[in-house]
Amino acid sequence: MINFGTINSSKINLSIRIIKIILSFLLLVWCFGFLFASIFPKSGVIVIYPIIKQIYSVVCHQTGYKSFEVNGFHFLVCARCTGIYFGALVGSVLLLFIRNPINLKPRYFLVACLPILLDVFAYSTGIYSYNKIIAFITGAISGSITILYISNGFENFLQKKVYD
């Protein structure tokens, strides 16, 4: 006799693993996109730099003094966005090794976003001047937690699809 519950469960687990790998890969590609000019400043692909810059301008203000600069090129997103995406990338890679479901509570997300809000408030009101490292760290904290929720959303979507 075939146990459909076990088949469904293993199918879901496999699908979840695949989606986690795809998510990590896409994040890697996204991070590479805003770093590529700094990594390969003298390669031929650098000619598409203005086009890529235009694409990333949709999601970030790209202010020069708020962005990291390597090899004469600014990253195509600000330090905070760099932190968010790196945090998300690290979080997604770590998720690949976590098999048990994580108990996510809405307040964890709010707590993860709090450092960003505090940093924005502090430098906007002049408590301290803008610091790229602080922006990066606060972004990374938020990004690494946010990806857990997004991954959970994809898992819910897959589970629904498989059961339907």
Next chain:
Amino acid sequence: MNKNRYMPTLVCGFSAAVLTTIPGIKTFGCCVIVPVAVWFAFILDHRINKTEPTISTNKAFIFGILTGLFAALFTTLFDIIITLITHSNDFVESLPQTESAMRSLNLGEIWEQTLTILKSMSKEITSNGFSLFYTIGTLFSNIIIDIIFGILGGLLAMVLQNKKAK
């Protein structure tokens, strides 16, 4: 069919586009404007259409896609209007900096050809206030990026809202 079903996505997509256009807001908002707009679309939907507080995955995807799409369309529209009036935009202003940075690398013929295209776009914008090539490029990048961020915002809002509703 309920006419108001997707109205929240239109309203919130429009609002996101307005916020993106206002100088200074993007400095603070950055990549969170569209995902937050999707979240507000769910809240608006709950208030207007008296829907369940829980969000289904299909709804999260549809609301994310539609809010992102509307945000992209309105952002491009506002960008076109502002460029038409001012005969300038971020692309025109940042091109000289990009050019000087790239020139120092001595990239040769390929870069010169790329630069010719970019300069013709910049010239069209400064003289006519409109460049078809630039507009199409901006529209496509806005649509793709905003839809991706819209879906992510939708999923995030769904997980948070459903856990809160439990």
